[in-house]
Amino acid sequence: MSDMPQAGTTGSDDWLVLTAEARTKAAEFLKADQQGCDVVRIKFDEHGKIGLVLDRRAPDDRIFAQGSVTVVVSGASADAVKGLKVDFKPDQGGFSLEGTFPGQDPKVGLAAFEKEKGAVAAPAAAPAAHAGEHDAHAGPDHTKEYLQVFGALIVLTAIELAVAYVIQNKAVMILGLVVLALVKAALVGLFFMHLKYEHASWVPTSRIKWKYIILVPPVILACVLVFLLMPDVGNTGMYGVLFGEPSTVNQSPAGGVDVIREGEGGGEHKGGAEHKEEHK
Amino acid sequence: MMDEHKHDAHGDHGTATHGHGGGHGHGPTTFLGKYIFSTDHKIIGIQFLFSTLLWFIVGGILALCVRWQLAWPWSEMPIVGKALFGSSGRVISPEFYTMLFTMHASIMIFFVIIPILAGAFGNFCIPLMIGAPDMAFPKLNMMSYWFMWPAFIFMGSSFFVEGGAAAAGWTAYPPLAAVHSAAPGSLHGQTLWLAGLLFVGLSSLMGSINYITTIIKLRAPGMKMFRMPMTIWAMLITALLQAFALPVLTGALLMQLIERIFGANFFIPEGLMVNNQMAGVGGGQPLLWQHLFWFYSHPAVYIMILPAMGIVSDVIATFSRKPLFGYRPMVYSVAGIAGLGFIVWGHHMFQSGMNPALGATFMVSTMLIALPSAVKTFNWISTLWGGNVRFTAALLNAVAFVSMFIIGGLSGIFMAATPVDIHIHDTYFIVAHIHYVLFTGSMFAVFAGIYYWFPKMFGKFMDERLGKIHFVLTFIFANTTFFTMHIIGVAGHPRRIADPTYYPMLMDLMPLNRMITYSAICLGFSQIIFFFNFVKSLFFGQRAPRNPWNSNTLEWEAPSPPGHGNFEVTPTVYRGPYEYASPEVPEDFLPQTRNLAAEREKATVHA
Amino acid sequence: MSHAAAVHETKVEPNEGPPITPGKLAMWLFLATEIMFFTGLIGSYVVLRIGSKKWVTPYTVEVRKTNGDKVEGESRDDSKDPLVLTSQIEGEPEIRVPRAEIAKAADGSFEIEHRDPLNIPLTAANTFFLICSSVTMVMALAAIQRGDRAGLHKFLWATILIGALFVSIQVYEYRKLIHEGFVPAASIFASCFYVMTGCHGAHVSGGVIYLTGIQIAAYRGKFSKTENTTVELAGLYWHFVDLVWIILFTVVYLI
Numbered sequence A: 001m002s003d004m005p006q007a008g009t010t011g012s013d014d015w016l017v018l019t020a021e022a023r024t025k026a027a028e029f030l031k032a033d034q035q036g037c038d039v040v041r042i043k044f045d046e047h048g049k050i051g052l053v054l055d056r057r058a059p060d061d062r063i064f065a066q067g068s069v070t071v072v073v074s075g076a077s078a079d080a081v082k083g084l085k086v087d088f089k090p091d092q093g094g095f096s097l098e099g100t101f102p103g104q105d106p107k108v109g110l111a112a113f114e115k116e117k118g119a120v121a122a123p124a125a126a127p128a129a130h131a132g133e134h135d136a137h138a139g140p141d142h143t144k145e146y147l148q149v150f151g152a153l154i155v156l157t158a159i160e161l162a163v164a165y166v167i168q169n170k171a172v173m174i175l176g177l178v179v180l181a182l183v184k185a186a187l188v189g190l191f192f193m194h195l196k197y198e199h200a201s202w203v204p205t206s207r208i209k210w211k212y213i214i215l216v217p218p219v220i221l222a223c224v225l226v227f228l229l230m231p232d233v234g235n236t237g238m239y240g241v242l243f244g245e246p247s248t249v250n251q252s253p254a255g256g257v258d259v260i261r262e263g264e265g266g267g268e269h270k271g272g273a274e275h276k277e278e279h280k
Numbered sequence B: 001m002m003d004e005h006k007h008d009a010h011g012d013h014g015t016a017t018h019g020h021g022g023g024h025g026h027g028p029t030t031f032l033g034k035y036i037f038s039t040d041h042k043i044i045g046i047q048f049l050f051s052t053l054l055w056f057i058v059g060g061i062l063a064l065c066v067r068w069q070l071a072w073p074w075s076e077m078p079i080v081g082k083a084l085f086g087s088s089g090r091v092i093s094p095e096f097y098t099m100l101f102t103m104h105a106s107i108m109i110f111f112v113i114i115p116i117l118a119g120a121f122g123n124f125c126i127p128l129m130i131g132a133p134d135m136a137f138p139k140l141n142m143m144s145y146w147f148m149w150p151a152f153i154f155m156g157s158s159f160f161v162e163g164g165a166a167a168a169g170w171t172a173y174p175p176l177a178a179v180h181s182a183a184p185g186s187l188h189g190q191t192l193w194l195a196g197l198l199f200v201g202l203s204s205l206m207g208s209i210n211y212i213t214t215i216i217k218l219r220a221p222g223m224k225m226f227r228m229p230m231t232i233w234a235m236l237i238t239a240l241l242q243a244f245a246l247p248v249l250t251g252a253l254l255m256q257l258i259e260r261i262f263g264a265n266f267f268i269p270e271g272l273m274v275n276n277q278m279a280g281v282g283g284g285q286p287l288l289w290q291h292l293f294w295f296y297s298h299p300a301v302y303i304m305i306l307p308a309m310g311i312v313s314d315v316i317a318t319f320s321r322k323p324l325f326g327y328r329p330m331v332y333s334v335a336g337i338a339g340l341g342f343i344v345w346g347h348h349m350f351q352s353g354m355n356p357a358l359g360a361t362f363m364v365s366t367m368l369i370a371l372p373s374a375v376k377t378f379n380w381i382s383t384l385w386g387g388n389v390r391f392t393a394a395l396l397n398a399v400a401f402v403s404m405f406i407i408g409g410l411s412g413i414f415m416a417a418t419p420v421d422i423h424i425h426d427t428y429f430i431v432a433h434i435h436y437v438l439f440t441g442s443m444f445a446v447f448a449g450i451y452y453w454f455p456k457m458f459g460k461f462m463d464e465r466l467g468k469i470h471f472v473l474t475f476i477f478a479n480t481t482f483f484t485m486h487i488i489g490v491a492g493h494p495r496r497i498a499d500p501t502y503y504p505m506l507m508d509l510m511p512l513n514r515m516i517t518y519s520a521i522c523l524g525f526s527q528i529i530f531f532f533n534f535v536k537s538l539f540f541g542q543r544a545p546r547n548p549w550n551s552n553t554l555e556w557e558a559p560s561p562p563g564h565g566n567f568e569v570t571p572t573v574y575r576g577p578y579e580y581a582s583p584e585v586p587e588d589f590l591p592q593t594r595n596l597a598a599e600r601e602k603a604t605v606h607a
Numbered sequence C: 001m002s003h004a005a006a007v008h009e010t011k012v013e014p015n016e017g018p019p020i021t022p023g024k025l026a027m028w029l030f031l032a033t034e035i036m037f038f039t040g041l042i043g044s045y046v047v048l049r050i051g052s053k054k055w056v057t058p059y060t061v062e063v064r065k066t067n068g069d070k071v072e073g074e075s076r077d078d079s080k081d082p083l084v085l086t087s088q089i090e091g092e093p094e095i096r097v098p099r100a101e102i103a104k105a106a107d108g109s110f111e112i113e114h115r116d117p118l119n120i121p122l123t124a125a126n127t128f129f130l131i132c133s134s135v136t137m138v139m140a141l142a143a144i145q146r147g148d149r150a151g152l153h154k155f156l157w158a159t160i161l162i163g164a165l166f167v168s169i170q171v172y173e174y175r176k177l178i179h180e181g182f183v184p185a186a187s188i189f190a191s192c193f194y195v196m197t198g199c200h201g202a203h204v205s206g207g208v209i210y211l212t213g214i215q216i217a218a219y220r221g222k223f224s225k226t227e228n229t230t231v232e233l234a235g236l237y238w239h240f241v242d243l244v245w246i247i248l249f250t251v252v253y254l255i
Helices: A020-032 A075-081 A106-114 A143-166 A170-192 A210-233 A238-243 A271-279 B002-009 B031-036 B041-071 B080-085 B094-130 B138-146 B148-158 B189-217 B230-262 B286-303 B306-320 B327-341 B356-384 B393-416 B418-424 B428-458 B464-490 B504-540 B596-606 C022-051 C101-106 C120-146 C149-179 C188-219 C229-254
Strands: A016-018 A039-044 A050-055 A061-066 A069-074 A084-089 A094-098 C060-065 C110-115
Touching: A016 A020, A016 A069, A020 A039, A020 A050, A020 A069, A020 A084, A143 A170, A143 C120, A143 C229, A170 C120, A170 C229, A210 B230, A210 B286, A210 B356, A210 C022, B041 B094, B041 B138, B041 B148, B041 B428, B041 B504, B094 B138, B094 B148, B094 B189, B094 B230, B094 B286, B094 B306, B094 B428, B138 B148, B138 B189, B148 B189, B189 B230, B189 C022, B230 B286, B230 B306, B230 B327, B230 C022, B230 C188, B286 B306, B286 B327, B286 C022, B306 B327, B306 B356, B306 B393, B306 B428, B327 B356, B356 B393, B356 B418, B393 B418, B393 B428, B393 B464, B418 B464, B428 B464, B428 B504, B464 B504, C022 C188, C022 C229, C120 C149, C120 C188, C120 C229, C149 C188, C149 C229, C188 C229
Parallel strands: A016 A084, A039 A069
Antiparallel strands: A039 A050, A061 A069, A084 A094, C060 C110
8 A cells, every 4th residue: 555654674784683583582572571562663762862761653654673572762763783793691781772972972971761661671690670669579688478478378378177077067167168268369369469558540540550450350250159149059958057047958860878877968077967966 | 534633633744755664564464473473463364254243154054944943843954964864764753853942042152252252342443442563462363263263163073973062952951961861862962062162161271361461451542541442442341341250150160071971960950760771870960951051042132242341332332423422431330230140140040949138139230231331222222313424334333233232121021020930931032032132143243343443444335235234134034023022922932842733722823933943044044144254355345444334442543454563653542443523634534533722733833 | 952852742641450460360360260160169078078977087097996906887886985887898907987986996995007098198299399499499589580590490499309209199199098099089089189189289289380481481591580570470370389288288188
């Protein structure tokens, strides 16, 4: 479609060169980006320092198609990057810009983009410059907390076993076990799955955290499903045992030894204790 | 006219040299990589479209066989009879009849409507309409298509196994479906049916996670949530429905599969005798299956209608040359329908012996769905009202969707009322209802979507005159077919019976039954026009420009058909999708990407 | 400076959406679908169990006379205690009695040995192992986030091996149960037991394969202090599987 003015490479292929390493690295940064950035921008800040930042494409950008990663520069600055070579050297602290451009020292440029938000060229040795959005990554070491949670989980499991074997009252036992299981599940979710450390909102202006938006609906639906199945599928048997209504005497299935008790659902392995108490 | 606008809107690119922009030009070059194992969302969408249209033909032929049997029971079937029943005197058997309607429904629902709406249109439209180069996970997207193939193979091959394909109804209620000796179709066909559905489920699950992530993370700059077209909103909410409802069905399918293979007892009641044999030790509850099945399959009804509603909203706004009436209420009503859709599944089970207290609960929640549905209907009508309506084939189909959806929706309210449902449950009234919603509803929207996006998909127009002929014939025959079903349903004609002449009370209905069959045959033959038009336009269609309908949404900013990576320049969005007849510009449309501020600034500078 | 050209800033505000990578969003959505999947299975088990008039528990006992002879088809009718043990099919020595009955029956002329096909001590140990693997997984992620590649390898190996151990123990348990006649067809409990633990076991096996793939990628030099999303996502999945097991252990084995 020739009627559509297309952005394209400016000039010849060697106008801007990305080495293979730089391209791969930049693509990785773009992939890991969380702000919806789609290009790597070569940018001049107000002091004239040059740097690489992740950005969204703007209408007047000059585009340098570089395989897996798209590099752009603002239209007005296109001439300035002519002959520039972008390389990635892990031993020299990340990306480097080589080339002759007026009044610029490549090393000066490096310092500039490290300070940019979402900078591409975070040197491998320094912490990633995430603006507090990814606490799990750049946050403090949680090893001690992990071990504490591990200890708590082991202790809770031991308590569960004790509850299952010791407590004879069926209702109390079930309640205790369910509470213990939920506490354990919550510990795993909060600490190991980092839910405790994720504070980011769905939108910056809102206080609603993204983790709730994803997790609350299925949890509600899960409760709705079980709750609405209860009066229908779960309307006999232990329903009576738990809530004190006498249920009918069991029919023994063909070919099975059965325990027949009156006054309870029968067969429930802890039901007997309750029954015993009632008789006293 | 279009070209002029384009030039203006993107005038600031004027100095850029031409060449490869954005992600263009990096697509695979071999045929296998480009069309078969493609990770390009557009190709995957088209793969879904072609596969589902082929299954549409299979499902349609099964439906015509059903109709033949009902009109002229046990008579020799033309054309297909010789091939299918050559050995049994070319006459259908009662078991084969149950298999026919089971597989007709299963194919139409799981292989046609759901994958064509979510798979074909979802894949094709989502990245294009939000301004993304592709889906968030292209490989996962490819997998979601290729997971359909085991399902196609399982279901297709089930016709040829001993006992034939599944014959327990598309709802697969146990114990009929779960016990091997209960019916011929429950021998092997049912196992293949369950395995097939498991794969369809996995495919949908992968698709839905991909859709949600793409819509949330990959929108073009400026594409706020409330600047998304209704199609995208519908796809997002549909994907959420699938993500949260489908896993329950997957669990239930696994349970029935284990029940059939290893003799488990989830759904077999205690002491059940089938053919003088114990069906198992029992202890399970058949109602549990119905609950789990409908927990997915009721939301699935909305999975089959919400994307259709989205498509229709876009088509109606475009061809009415008016902003969509009540954009935000439309979004909220889609969300409302979806939210309520999770708590109404029991209305399929009013006559199942379910707890009456639950029945009343489900009746109330079902009635509530009428509210957001009515909001949508009134908004479509208000969008058309006073518009500069262009009666293209796409718009005609979309308007047909609206009017037919009203009929289907109203008959739904009848059945939502538990006392009325006692009479009309399991009659042809419910058959009429589902076909009004799914055929004259969703399929009309599918036709509208195909006519609307065909230029974008293939760079060619579909033949408008053939499209209108196809529409008129389909509209007439669909109504004569399905409306009559209401009448015989209220008169007491049960569904799923192979021989109405067996019941003296139904003899009076036979003329109507035959009329339905005549109409259905005409309806089936009308679709030949569509397929002819589709194939003809694919090869010989008139070439389509970038924005043939003067539409606002982003997909029309990309070339027709878009290349690998979709857009030359990542579009920037400045406004909502329905700015038609805006007073700000002389044209009657104002694309989402047009930067009026920059244009004015430029105009001032030049002046 | 002449090249301090004004950088073009679009007037476009950022879009709504969580500040997490698409991969992480997709993983959480996947886990949300998994919540619904396991709800379907566990919820069915819960309502079936509550709705059953008779619940054949897996706790089987062997009834022996005090002199050590095995009793088959013996019944005991105590006027104070309406416990009745009726005969089973010919040739099957096991008699099903609820666990709580053991003590009461034992004070009579019978010695009842508790034989529990669901080996709770073994499964408790298995639970312990899975919790350990969750800790090693979170340590693996912490290691690579410090830039400690050796630590990543070490803890990933630990996680993979413990995960494999868990699956092995489950396979051993299945073999033993099936040998004892506790097959899915045996009772409604057996059906539920196999579908729930089986689906969970499949998830653990998938996780072991997933982590092995990550280990291979790690040996090929993938992942660093800043790029470890894949490890994090695998960790999320692994912890979720652990979380499901915590629930399953309680509702299947203990209650």
